[in-house]
Amino acid sequence: TQLLEQSPQFLSIQEGENLTVYCNSSSVFSSLQWYRQEPGEGPVLLVTVVTGGEVKKLKRLTFQFGDARKDSSLHITAAQPGDTGLYLCAGARLREYGNKLVFGAGTILRVKS
Amino acid sequence: GAGVSQTPSNKVTEKGKYVELRCDPISGHTALYWYRQSLGQGPEFLIYFQGTGAADDSGLPNDRFFAVRPEGSVSTLKIQRTERGDSAVYLCASSMGQGGNEQYFGPGTRLTVT
Numbered sequence: 001t002q003l004l005e006q007s008p009q010f011l012s013i014q015e016g017e018n019l020t021v022y023c024n025s026s027s028v029f030s031s032l033q034w035y036r037q038e039p040g041e042g043p044v045l046l047v048t049v050v051t052g053g054e055v056k057k058l059k060r061l062t063f064q065f066g067d068a069r070k071d072s073s074l075h076i077t078a079a080q081p082g083d084t085g086l087y088l089c090a091g092a093r094l095r096e097y098g099n100k101l102v103f104g105a106g107t108i109l110r111v112k113s
Numbered sequence: 114g115a116g117v118s119q120t121p122s123n124k125v126t127e128k129g130k131y132v133e134l135r136c137d138p139i140s141g142h143t144a145l146y147w148y149r150q151s152l153g154q155g156p157e158f159l160i161y162f163q164g165t166g167a168a169d170d171s172g173l174p175n176d177r178f179f180a181v182r183p184e185g186s187v188s189t190l191k192i193q194r195t196e197r198g199d200s201a202v203y204l205c206a207s208s209m210g211q212g213g214n215e216q217y218f219g220p221g222t223r224l225t226v227t
Contacts, residue, residue: 004155033215042117042204042218043156088155099144099208100169101216103155 003027004091006104013079014112021074021107023089030094032072033101034063037086079111115140117219119205125225126195134190134222138207145188146216147180148204156204162188163210195226 005024013019023032031050035043047056049065049072056063060083062075072089086108090101118137126132138145144163148156158172162182170180177195182188192199202223206216 035218040220042206042220045215045217048215090155099163100146100158100161100172101148101156103148103157105153106155 003102004089004104006087006089006107008107009105010108010110012110012112015080016078017111019076019079019109021076021087021109022071023073023104024071025091026070027091027093028069029091030069031092032065032069033090033092034072034074035088035090037088037106043088076109079109081111081113084109084111117205117207117217119203119219119222121222122220123223123225125227128195128197128226130195130226132192132195132224134192134203134224136188136190136205136219138186138188138205139217141209142207142217143185143210144208144216145182146206146208147188147190148206150202150204150221152201159190159203192224195224197226200224200226 007022031048033048034046036046037043047063052067052069054065060077064073086106088103088106090103092101120135146161147159149159150156160167160173160180161169165182165185177193180190202221204218204221206218208216
């Protein structure tokens, strides 16, 4: 059973479309991070959210942490082929897990030109 | 500055052999993590070092897996008597220190056990 459930698992869209990826859990997290991973490379950190209800923007990417700190979303506006990759959410629970991150299974995004 | 580096990038070994995977963290990062990523999955935690000591090794799957970080910098993940099920990408990450959960990942070592 995955502690962090990501949806959808796979998304194929046309350039210029908008999309949202979800990361859900029944557990509360101290912080949540979003990573992007390309084939043959390690995950690259995009953002960390720590406060319930927090919204962070990174160019065309908007990240939101749920009020209860159990879920998060990543919204991409006007997707481009360069956004193609595996998007991973990862949660930290310092009291229970110490410093290790618990990852979701990821969302594979493909943006077609 | 230099990021996390891992060597080798690819390792093919026969079942039953011993392998060592190396991780060189970002300079000044006191915390180092090993994760394993199977195809179609997110990374799974293996072990975490704070300085030279293993602060949490709860993710190591069995006693064939062992990791060291003797001088608090470079770490080596060691796998004895490899099995085909050990095939995966082994990722290393580092962070500034305790409570600093912004972890920066290396490119990984792809291990294939034949």
